[in-house]
Amino acid sequence: MAIKTEEMVLNMGPQHPSTHGVLRLELVLEGEIIQKVTPHIGYLHRCFEKHCEAMTYPQIVPYTDRMDYLAAMGNEFGYAVAVEKLLGLELPPRVEYIRVIMAELQRIASHLVAIGTYGADIGAMTPFLFAFRDREVVLNLFEITCGARMLYNYIWPGGLSHDLHPDFVRLAREFCVYFKPKIVEMNNLLSTNRIFIERTANVGVLPLETAINYGITGPMLRGSGFKWDIRKDDPYSVYDKFDFDIPVGTGKHGTVGDCWDRYDVRIREMEESVKIIEQALDQLPEGNVTSAIPKRIKPVVGSVYARVENPRGELGYFIMSNGTTSPYRIKVRGPSFVNLGIMDVLCKNHMVADVIAILGSVDIVLGEVDR
């Protein structure tokens, strides 16, 4: 008589060193092979969207920070773009350039966290600390500008809260010079390491059709070979004035759309961000950053949807106003929430160790998934 084998249900519970936040993954295993993955979310739900209905438009900005806390500038940027679209505001060019610089610096910081924690999940502890050491420099830049290192409340609808610190331009240029060899070092240590490639190439391959059907955006979509970036395809702010490239996955070490490709897209995006920052610093005009901030934000009745390119994908804000100082409804399209839906498809027939690699390459932040 054949031995009856049962499928084992393993809980990668809310408390786990590698799920980036409180996420519960219910794995149905047959030996070491995964049959089904069910993500259970909601452990970090803080009623952001409902809470916004009780606050005025300027008061919402600190709350948008806290959704994707690793890319706070991106969140504030999206919100500001949406509200300005609703109000029909015209901004001084200096504001636009500074916003772009901040968003790109934030992209570098966020990708450093993604790369560092990805290396740590795979087992290499050292790149994690190197990434965080470099991130400290970026956070110092933010600290001298607005006083906070993680949750800034800097990009307001209509402008910025402070103008740049007098030392900022010099320090930012120093950062760009400091950072380029660090990417080379990270590549030497992690990206080209044979063991890392074995762990991530041909793992979690995301075909392009599936990606588009599931609504995946950001480095995940670009890792599958499709050149789609809102900064180039639906430009907002002054992104059309810069010359930068959109890196896509090429399947260099495996198939197009595997974990290594997504990781590589993030590394190359950091290089492109450095390019954008240098160009923006060169083109930075003079001006007053607080002149266009309205005294009271009371938009006309209507609704607007605006989207920006967050480090994790397309962040969209749908704001519906009923003519008062508080929005009637805000709905946020969180990129991590949409990207998380792909876990079941990606993890089929892989092993438990691969789930960690795949989850790290999806790069979710639970604050954005649950809001």
Place this chain on the structure above:
Amino acid sequence: MKEYFQNIWYGLFTVFVGMKVTFKHLFVPSVTIQYPDVNIKLPERERNRLYVNMDDCIGCDQCSRACPVSCIEIETVKCIPGEDLGKTSNGKKKALWVTKFNIDIAKCCFCQLCVFPCPTECIYMTDVFEYSEYERQNLVYDFVTLSPVEIEEKKLNYAKLEAEKAAQKAAAAAAPPPAKPDAKAEDKQ
């Protein structure tokens, strides 16, 4: 077959490249700042604990209304005519006694939205971040400079003033109206 040997070579080579990087870092001085012994100076725009300079506070309630987490509680009492509360440092004349100004620093999200609306710039964020307490009630900061006795006195004064005004109004409504044409004729002359 060739791939087999290529794999071996590639594997060993990248391992040695990685080892070279880590070996070099053995000699790079550490970037750690030994915190309690070495305290770095924080930037001037740093956003840590709030402070209110009560001498300048005019009790306008703008900071409390701007706060997104409602951590500032302000209560004021109008002063009776004849009392001089002095001026703020930028010349505004104060007209309200601030009888309650609590900031629950445990709720504060350090967003700085209260600093901007203040007309006298009396509320601002300092760079103090080591303010842990053992009791949670100690994190509710009370900034009023009046003593409780004085607060009671101001409230009583105001209540008396209101009572007088109310009494005057009642008396004016109850008393017969004065002869209007006589007054007008007197004015015209």
Place this chain on the structure above:
Amino acid sequence: MIIYDLLIKFVNWLQSFFVQNPSVLLSDVLAMIISAALPLIFVLTFVLWAVLAERKVSAWMQDRVGPNRTGPHGILQTVADLVKLLQKEDIVASENDKPLFNLAPVLVFSGAYMAFAIIPFSFAYIGSNIDLGLIFFVAASGFVTAGILMAGWASNNKYSLLGAMRSAAQIISYEIPTLLVLVTIIMITGTTNLRTLSEMQTGFFWNWMIFGGPGLSAAKFLFIPFMFIGFIILYISTLAEVNRTPFDIPEAESELVSGFHTEYSGMKFAMFFLSEYANMFAVSALVSAVFLGGYQSPFGYIGNLLHITWLVPIEQFFWFAFKGIFFVLVQMWLRWTLPRLRVDQLMALCWKYLIPIAFVNLIIVGLITVL
């Protein structure tokens, strides 16, 4: 050996306080017991240093400082760790298999410590001068596997079970390349006794096995490349035997939350910890004894130069410790550089790469010996 004789004299002298005719049997037994406990002192001192060294070395590689508050430069860190572990509550869950649960750490430590019986610390001391040294060593490593499996099973925890199974598969598989390389050495030297092996490598460093062995012949120079290959294979296989990165799947921190020793707390966890470091030193000592001359100095002895003969064993002990510690440091270096291999890749590495190459090595060396 000299130390054993000294011990017998010492025990006889002790006995002479109590009886007129010291019993030979009793002094033999007592001397054996004391002689077996001497490596324990060494191991404990080594672990005292190694725990701190691991943390300090990892910190320096990551641009950090490491422990520096417990005593100057953190010297007392291990003592602090020990005190902390001793005063922890010893948690045994109700569903655990109590006899197995309690026995597992003892087995693992015994297995690790047994290996020290056949390692020659210097000319004057070897725990047990049996003629089957190398085979005994491989058998003792198998003992550890039993302990790990017991730990995993008795923990009543799916994660621990996964970790223990992986560990069992890993250790058993990697014993084969180890044995193959050791057989190669046995073929050349004709002995399995590690002490004889070390004695054969007297003289200067060109007499070491890695450079072809003692004596000067055409065969010696032909051996050199194969000895190097054998050395690398032995080092990698023994790295896998002791569950160190890149082969630390059984205790993969970010995947299995500590693997087979998740459920252990307090002193039992300390035993696992202790045995890991003891194992590390044991295999480093083995590799250096087989290939790099064991306790032999590369340049000759100062004692011989100055005609102080009793200095020579002490010098040899120093060289032995030096070589062992050097390889332990290289193991730590590898841990903080490389990511982790997945279980099936680990197996593939062993069966598809290490074993064929070790076999070919063996055959070629055999041919050279015969011809």
